[in-house]
Amino acid sequence: MTMQPHGTTAEMNRIATVEELNLLRDKWKAKLETPSGIRVVVGMATCGISAGANQVYEAFRNEIKKRGLDHVVVEKVGCIGMCVYEPIVEIFEDGKEKVSYIHIDPEKAGSIVEQHLVGGKPCDELTLLQLDVKDQSGYVCGKFEDLPFNRKQKRIVLHNCGYINPEDIREYIGVDGYQALAKVITSMTPEETVELISASHLRGRGGAGFPTGLKWKFAARETSDQKYVICNADEGDPGAFMDRSVLEGDPHAVLEAMAIAGYAIGADQGWIYVRAEYPTAVKRLELAIREAKAIGLLGKKILGTDFNFDIKIRLGAGAFVCGEETALIASIEGKRGMPRNKPPFPASKGLWGKPTIINNVETLANIPAIIRNGPEWFRSIGTEGSPGTKVFALGGKITNTGLVEVPMGTTLREVIEDIGGGCPNGKKFKAVQTGGPSGGCLTFDALDVPIDFDQLVALGSMMGSGGMIVMDEDNCMVDIARFFLDFTVDESCGQCVPCREGTKRMLEILDKITSGGAEEKDLDDLYELADNIRQTSLCALGQTAPNPVLSTMEHFIDEYRAHVIDKKCPSKVCKDLLGYYITEACKGCTKCSRTCPVEAIRGKVKEQHYIDQSVCIRCGSCIDVCPFDAIERR
Amino acid sequence: MAQTSHCKTIADNDPRYEELRSFIHSHENKDGIAMTALQEAQSLFGYLPLEVHKFISKETGVSIAELYGVTTFYSQFNTEPQGQHQIQICMGTACYVKGAQKVLDKVVETLGVEVGMTTPDQLFTLNAARCLGCCGLAPVMMIDDDVYANLDNVSEIPAILDRYRKDTK
Numbered sequence: 190m191t192m193q194p195h196g197t198t199a200e201m202n203r204i205a206t207v208e209e210l211n212l213l214r215d216k217w218k219a220k221l222e223t224p225s226g227i228r229v230v231v232g233m234a235t236c237g238i239s240a241g242a243n244q245v246y247e248a249f250r251n252e253i254k255k256r257g258l259d260h261v262v263v264e265k266v267g268c269i270g271m272c273v274y275e276p277i278v279e280i281f282e283d284g285k286e287k288v289s290y291i292h293i294d295p296e297k298a299g300s301i302v303e304q305h306l307v308g309g310k311p312c313d314e315l316t317l318l319q320l321d322v323k324d325q326s327g328y329v330c331g332k333f334e335d336l337p338f339n340r341k342q343k344r345i346v347l348h349n350c351g352y353i354n355p356e357d358i359r360e361y362i363g364v365d366g367y368q369a370l371a372k373v374i375t376s377m378t379p380e381e382t383v384e385l386i387s388a389s390h391l392r393g394r395g396g397a398g399f400p401t402g403l404k405w406k407f408a409a410r411e412t413s414d415q416k417y418v419i420c421n422a423d424e425g426d427p428g429a430f431m432d433r434s435v436l437e438g439d440p441h442a443v444l445e446a447m448a449i450a451g452y453a454i455g456a457d458q459g460w461i462y463v464r465a466e467y468p469t470a471v472k473r474l475e476l477a478i479r480e481a482k483a484i485g486l487l488g489k490k491i492l493g494t495d496f497n498f499d500i501k502i503r504l505g506a507g508a509f510v511c512g513e514e515t516a517l518i519a520s521i522e523g524k525r526g527m528p529r530n531k532p533p534f535p536a537s538k539g540l541w542g543k544p545t546i547i548n549n550v551e552t553l554a555n556i557p558a559i560i561r562n563g564p565e566w567f568r569s570i571g572t573e574g575s576p577g578t579k580v581f582a583l584g585g586k587i588t589n590t591g592l593v594e595v596p597m598g599t600t601l602r603e604v605i606e607d608i609g610g611g612c613p614n615g616k617k618f619k620a621v622q623t624g625g626p627s628g629g630c631l632t633f634d635a636l637d638v639p640i641d642f643d644q645l646v647a648l649g650s651m652m653g654s655g656g657m658i659v660m661d662e663d664n665c666m667v668d669i670a671r672f673f674l675d676f677t678v679d680e681s682c683g684q685c686v687p688c689r690e691g692t693k694r695m696l697e698i699l700d701k702i703t704s705g706g707a708e709e710k711d712l713d714d715l716y717e718l719a720d721n722i723r724q725t726s727l728c729a730l731g732q733t734a735p736n737p738v739l740s741t742m743e744h745f746i747d748e749y750r751a752h753v754i755d756k757k758c759p760s761k762v763c764k765d766l767l768g769y770y771i772t773e774a775c776k777g778c779t780k781c782s783r784t785c786p787v788e789a790i791r792g793k794v795k796e797q798h799y800i801d802q803s804v805c806i807r808c809g810s811c812i813d814v815c816p817f818d819a820i821e822r823r
Numbered sequence: 824m825a826q827t828s829h830c831k832t833i834a835d836n837d838p839r840y841e842e843l844r845s846f847i848h849s850h851e852n853k854d855g856i857a858m859t860a861l862q863e864a865q866s867l868f869g870y871l872p873l874e875v876h877k878f879i880s881k882e883t884g885v886s887i888a889e890l891y892g893v894t895t896f897y898s899q900f901n902t903e904p905q906g907q908h909q910i911q912i913c914m915g916t917a918c919y920v921k922g923a924q925k926v927l928d929k930v931v932e933t934l935g936v937e938v939g940m941t942t943p944d945q946l947f948t949l950n951a952a953r954c955l956g957c958c959g960l961a962p963v964m965m966i967d968d969d970v971y972a973n974l975d976n977v978s979e980i981p982a983i984l985d986r987y988r989k990d991t992k
Contacts, residue, residue, distance in 0.1 A: 525893055
């Protein structure tokens with residue numbers, strides 16, 4: 190993408206005291222809250238850019254420049270979480286309601302400039318109003334905040350995403366950015382900082398939910414000439430993208446939290462380990478670090494204190510196992526990313542053998558807000574055992590795909606039905622998968638359970654990083670289990686036998702089941718293998734690899750049996766178990782017989798055709814070309 | 824790297840070596856340089872043949888074996904030359920649930936190559952991506968920097984690929 194050269198670093202002076210930070214905050218707070226002109230923001234996280242936001246951004250800039258509209262600024266912001274409506278453009282003007290445009294392209298951008306920015310009249314047909322979503326009182330929703338999608342959400346982590354420009358540190362400062370760091374380093378001791386985080390009961394958002402305060406305490410009490418803070422931004426769960434969204438929409442929150450962590454444990458060096466597959470996130474992080482250094486909020490003697498903190502970025506190179514702490518450390522050290530036995534834990538022996546804490550992006554993004562508002566505030570949100578919110582990446586067979594941040598303890602039903610809008614096309618909900626390749630699926634029975642770390646484990650799944658993939662009646666659960674196992678086989682580092690060999694054998698059995706070659710005994714073998722792998726693998730990747738299989742076997746054993754005994758796939762997904770048949774709707778147009786790659790379709794012109802099942806390779810080409818819907822799978 | 828006789832594809836005096844050398848030596852801290860150097864080399868050369876490993880080994884002091892171990896561990900590194908256009912089919916869970924396998928099958932059928940391979944004319948390299956991070960647009964295919972979203976109708980795919988054939992001519 191074309192990055193606007195940002196003049197900010199050049200024109201910004203170093204901030205040497207808290208007073209100077211406050212002055213800058215007041216100035217930018219005013220600019221954001223009561224803009225003197227018009228502020229046009231374009232959602233430009235990866236999802237927006239994929240939908241064409243770059244062209245929309247350029248169109249606005251060109252059009253505004255052409256018309257000489259000096260009172261209008263156009264800015265890039267992060268993702269507001271509603272992927273279905275991208276590209277999204279919002280317009281802020283003092284004294285007027287915010288206007289939210291959806292599905293914008295360069296041409297529509299032109300009309301908006303003409304009619305709204307010049308003419309002063311919003312283009313209602315391009316805003317949210319076009320969806321005609323009414324609330325109970327019959328009011329048509331014009332703002333994202335009013336939509337059912339947003340009503341049950343609570344934004345702590347994603348608070349600034351979609352509001353501030355992530356490429357301008359001054360806007361972050363304008364929303365109280367770096368105030369938490371200032372408070373900690375000028376008025377609290379490191380011990381008090383650790384205590385405060387412990388008192389908030391914040392738990393790690395990366396998967397297992399380990400108490401963050403405890404992790405910090407372990408590292409803080411080590412004595413060493415060097416300690417490190419690592420931010421784990423190697424979001425590997427296929428189907429989760431909340432960390433990417435935070436890095437793209439609010440990178441300074443992560444930097445600020447890392448510096449706070451550094452102060453708390455006595456570290457002066459931070460590392461961010463981020464996936465190379467997230468180029469936009471990497472660019473914005475690099476810029477954010479440069480800006481923070483230029484202004485003196487990172488580097489030596491921050492805000493006139495004796496606290497020094499620097500941050501470097503290391504790019505991952507595509508290995509799921511590197512989300513595991515010790516593997517991640519090995520990867521930063523430039524080695525193959527293979528996990529090792531714990532203890533010693535990274536808090537005592539981590540990066541280059543020095544005490545290290547590793548926190549994930551979402552965990553860190555909670556820290557500044559906790560320090561600013563206090564641990565009691567944080568504990569008042571969510572459940573007793575899991576305070577705060579959780580961001581979920583809602584995807585799959587769901588109407589409103591996107592990022593959702595809800596208080597812990599929200600039920601799955603609220604997330605899927607009220608926020609997500611249920612399965613599209615009137616299909617029946619079947620299951621929801623949480624925790625990615627390490628998690629499991631939850632069915633109809635679990636819909637009313639309040640979700641938090643402990644409840645999900647009790648239900649046989651886990652929080653994981655927060656991927657939430659909804660499946661409907663058309664998804665085959667054996668195929669889904671096979672999909673996840675295929676992933677873990679690919680991603681196993683190969684170091685320990687149970688994971689390297691065991692997951693492969695499990696995949697072979699699943700292949701047999703989905704292709705119709707399995708016997709009943711295979712189900713017992715599958716279960717036994719899964720149990721062994723879970724108990725004997727070296728790291729969490731192997732220990733949790735069987736989860737998708739075990740949980741689908743628990744909830745959908747009938748589907749497994751249908752594949753094994755009846756050689757049928759009830760959801761009509763597993764190709765080898767399906768036959769293709771031509772119905773009476775056939776008009777004899779011969780399109781299918783001409784398309785069939787193996788000449789399995791016979792019949793005369795204008796007469797019903799038939800498929801020779803012994804020749805058919807079940808490729809499905811005929812279904813795609815039939816103009817009369819006369820071919821069915823069964 | 825194939826076991827057959829190795830023929831060099833990058834000339835010894837290629838100017839990109841000099842760029843790589845200065846990149847490596849611009850790092851004051853040599854700890855953990857191996858992976859960073861390999862990433863830079865791949866962005867310069869497009870792939871990592873044996874001679875590039877030899878060069879990095881000489882400059883960093885890390886053995887070729889160790890470097891090659893790193894190269895083969897991470898899915899991002901390639902030891903073979905890549906096609907002119909990179910096709911990535913997202914196989915993340917959200918895309919998979921919405922029919923990414925059908926998209927992949929169609930591309931495989933159209934190009935006649937399997938995942939991870941390059942077409943004989945060196946035009947396309949086909950890869951399955953873990954998650955491109957635009958789950959709201961599933962199923963998704965990316966060719967170079969262009970994103971093709973909501974590919975529910977796979978019969979559109981051959982025409983999409985044709986556009987790149989024409990562009991190249």
